[in-house]
Amino acid sequence: MGMAREHFVLVHGEGHGGWCWFKLRWLLEGSGYRVTCIDLAGGGVDPTDPNTILSFTHYNKPLIDLLSSLPECEKVILVGHSTGGLSVIHAMHEFIDRIRQAVFVAATMLPFGLQTDEDKKDGLPALPEEEVELTFGAGPDDPPTTVSLRHEFQRDRLSQQSPEEESVLASMLMRPWPETAIGTACFEGDDERLNRIKRVFIKTERDHMLDPQQQDSMIKKWPPSEVLVIDTDHCPFFSAPEQLFNLIVKSL
Secondary structure, eight states, X not given: OOGGGOEEEEEOOTTOOGGGGHHHHHHHHHTTOEEEEEOOTTSTTOOSOGGGOOSHHHHTHXXXXXXXXXXXXXXXXXXXXXTHHHHHHHHHHHOGGGEEEEEEESOOOOTTBSOSHHHHHHHSOOOOGGGEEEEOTTOTTSOOSEEEEOHHHHHHHHOTTSOHHHHHHHHHHOOOBOHHXXXXXXXXXXXXXXXXXXXXXXXXXXXSSSOHHHHHHHHHHSOOXXXXXXXXXXXXXXXXXXXXXXXXXXXX
């Protein structure tokens, strides 16, 4: 298949939006690829109040709607970052024949989502209480509906190797993420069926958000087709976009 016909769908993680991929999108499009950067519900410029998003189905609807609208013969390459990996897994369960490849960039890679406490330990960031702000949109006696990183911790957790001006931009654009909805990401199916799709995991060695040990644990429990390593923080699309681009393209 020619380059110009390959279609990448880039899926952001918690707190981010389609905007975070701007450098990778520029590199991919400059090389002849088609690129779509979606905003999940409550992310980026999507107008939904994240405190009203209480299910993963609601949260991931923009991705599912996009894949549903594809021509029947078209296959895409999904690239997920951080908890965007859960969105990619959900799509793999729903659209096994429309996904050519799935790339997990320091992303949650669990075949059935967050079924157990061990899954959550492996696949979600472990953030101290003093580093986050919680919103209890359903009431003080219910779990928090959204979580956000406090401003003073964002650079160290997410992008300590990135240009400072990009960390500033990210801090202006990030939004609270729907914690309740993400926590309901549980899927049923057959992992052997999912293995029909080529999976590539890109491990970020200097990650302060999703620890490399967490990434190793997910890789060990559900080995992907290929593991690539990049010596960066949690957000290589900011800190090393050309390296990330090269790794993704070489994995095709």
